[in-house]
Amino acid sequence: MSEYTFVESQKFTQWWIWIFLLGIGMFLFYVQSNLGPIILITVSLLFLFMRLDTRVDARGISFKFFPFVKKEFMWSEISSARVVDYGFVGGWGIRLYTSYGTVYNVKGSKGLAIELKDGKKFCLGTQRPEELQNILSFKPSKNES
Incomplete structure (x- = not known):
């Protein structure tokens, strides 16, 4: 990896999510004894394996929100990229x-x-905003992009 590379992988590690899932599972088991465990196991596995992987390098920005989305954008497609505090946006995911x-x-x-040149916008959560901001301050040279 060059010095112009940011890589981050995040997972749902909040303890309260697992308590919430356990509570829902117990409720479903009580209401639908044969369907409850299946739903609990499926949703728990989803949260266990779900992760957000982000990469910023001289080529551009790529991310994967496993198992739902995988995208890559070259710098030539990106109008702007900046670190923001987006506040609470109605939950996580x-x-x-x-x-x-x-x-x-x-x-x-x-x-x-991130805003693309075609006007589309999206935002990737980060737990390392300062490091990401430092990477964005580098400008890739013409021969790197």
Whole structure:
């Protein structure tokens, strides 16, 4: 990796999510004894394996919100990229129709707001906003992009 590379992988590690899932599972088991465990296991596995991977390098920005979305954008497609505090956008996961476009996050309120030259916007949550801001301050040279 060059010095102009930012890589971050985030997972849902909040303890309260697992308590919430356990509570829902117990409720479903009580209401639908044969369907409850299946739903609990499926949703728990989803949260266990779901993760947001972000990469910023001299080529551009790529991200994967496993198992839902995988995208890559070259710098030539990007109009702007900046670190923002997007506040609370109605929860975590994939949030649609925010002022930053679609927000992909797993926790916190800081992210990389990206606007493409075609006008589309999206935001990628980060737990390392200062490091990401430092990477964005580098400008890739013509021969790197």
